[in-house]
Amino acid sequence: MHDDVAIDTDRFRERFEAYAEFGATDAGGLHRLALSDADRRARDRFVEDLRDAGLDVRIDELGNVFGRYEAGDPDAAPVLVGSHLDSQPYGGRFDGQLGVLTALEAVQAIAESPVEPDRPVEVVNWTNEEGTRFQPSMMGSSGYVGYEPVEELLDATDRDGVSVREELERIGYDGDAPCEPPEAGVHSFLELHVEQGPVLDDEGVPVAIVDGVYGLSWLRVTVDGEANHAGPTPMHDRSDALAAATDAIREVNRLPQQLSADAVATVGELAVEPNSINVIPARAEFTVDLRSYDDDAVDRGVERVEAEVAAACDRHGADYEVERVSRHHSLSFSDRVRDAADRGVAAAGVDARHLVSGAGHDAQHLQTLTDAGMLFVPSVDGYTHTEAEYTEWADCVAGARAFAHTALELATEN
Numbered sequence: 001m002h003d004d005v006a007i008d009t010d011r012f013r014e015r016f017e018a019y020a021e022f023g024a025t026d027a028g029g030l031h032r033l034a035l036s037d038a039d040r041r042a043r044d045r046f047v048e049d050l051r052d053a054g055l056d057v058r059i060d061e062l063g064n065v066f067g068r069y070e071a072g073d074p075d076a077a078p079v080l081v082g083s084h085l086d087s088q089p090y091g092g093r094f095d096g097q098l099g100v101l102t103a104l105e106a107v108q109a110i111a112e113s114p115v116e117p118d119r120p121v122e123v124v125n126w127t128n129e130e131g132t133r134f135q136p137s138m139m140g141s142s143g144y145v146g147y148e149p150v151e152e153l154l155d156a157t158d159r160d161g162v163s164v165r166e167e168l169e170r171i172g173y174d175g176d177a178p179c180e181p182p183e184a185g186v187h188s189f190l191e192l193h194v195e196q197g198p199v200l201d202d203e204g205v206p207v208a209i210v211d212g213v214y215g216l217s218w219l220r221v222t223v224d225g226e227a228n229h230a231g232p233t234p235m236h237d238r239s240d241a242l243a244a245a246t247d248a249i250r251e252v253n254r255l256p257q258q259l260s261a262d263a264v265a266t267v268g269e270l271a272v273e274p275n276s277i278n279v280i281p282a283r284a285e286f287t288v289d290l291r292s293y294d295d296d297a298v299d300r301g302v303e304r305v306e307a308e309v310a311a312a313c314d315r316h317g318a319d320y321e322v323e324r325v326s327r328h329h330s331l332s333f334s335d336r337v338r339d340a341a342d343r344g345v346a347a348a349g350v351d352a353r354h355l356v357s358g359a360g361h362d363a364q365h366l367q368t369l370t371d372a373g374m375l376f377v378p379s380v381d382g383y384t385h386t387e388a389e390y391t392e393w394a395d396c397v398a399g400a401r402a403f404a405h406t407a408l409e410l411a412t413e414n
């Protein structure tokens with residue numbers, strides 16, 4: 001069915017290359033922090049493209065930009081499709097941007113096809129997904145679904161004390177529309193993104209239907225020993241905070257394989273006091289990021305980290321504290337969207353597999369509001385958040401075709 005929905009590959013590619021110029025780096029990456037001048041230029045072009053495509057443009061208080069394709073019943077809940085145009089510092093061209101431009105191309109393809117959807121379709125660019133300049137990340141979608149109050153998000157400041165509100169005004173994206181779903185609600189949300197992992201590239205599969213997102217726990221561990229001179233103090237008479245911490249860190253890195261096949265653990269921060277070459281460390285502080293799709297595995301992992309820290313500190317005569325900083329449970333995307341994606345991928349004639357995401361995305365917030373889902377395209381060698389991030393153009397096209405068919409399935413579903 002619907003094999004008459006065709007994306008315009010030339011238009012899609014020209015657009016992708018044009019957008020990649022806004023904040024382009026010498027090494028072929030993208031440096032386009034949220035609400036920067038480069039972000040403004042990308043947004044300005046996006047608004048222009050939405051208008052050229054005949055879509056009604058709406059900008060909300062948080063600077064989320066929507067383009068609405070009026071189709072079918074105007075009072076029906078729209079299908080929402082999109083991603084984010086902001087980037088990491090010296091990040092890649094595909095993360096976020098590909099999803100926004102795929103959504104726009106898909107809606108244009110549907111609008112140009114003879115098929116008449118039963119409901120409107122809206123393209124969206126969510127403000128500040130990356131969370132590098134302003135925290136929290138996934139800000140625009142968070143405000144939209146009511147996860148965090150819009151006023152608080154507008155007050156968030158960057159390192160220079162400049163607020164989201166001030167920057168939205170400065171770049172002209174402090175919109176009039178309320179940051180909330182339409183009265184009719186949202187029928188469904190679909191986002192395409194680069195995988196940011198190696199699975200699709202390893203297997204040579206162009207598209208993944210995303211089943212869900214890993215659960216995660218963040219811990220902050222503080223180990224207190226005793227500072228003393230590195231020379232005269234015998235080894236048996238020390239309480240070395242760093243020695244205890246590194247014993248525990250070694251165990252943290254061994255932990256995932258004992259928890260589940262997909263579990264990962266990372267110690268990403270380490271601070272030592274007094275951090276002096278000839279002083280036994282008095283304090284060592286480190287973080288643990290623990291993830292799995294299996295929430296039991298994450299919970300067991302947290303308990304195991306606490307036990308390993310206790311055992312290591314006991315051996316070294318050190319005190320410790322393990323703070324549970326945050327915990328997000330794993331999330332499953334909607335069966336309805338996954339089924340639509342299975343049909344869409346088949347209709348597009350694209351080879352696909354199912355996958356779970358280890359990284360967070362705007363679609364997670366949307367799943368709390370409506371039926372949400374995602375498609376992934378490959379990241380060559382799994383690189384992301386770096387200028388080396390790359391996706392073969394043929395895979396971008398396969399993803400866009402699968403996306404257009406999936407969006408149409410949702411827009412014509414009863």
Ligand SMILES: [Zn+2]
Pocket residue numbers: 084095096129193
């Ligand atoms: Zn992203």
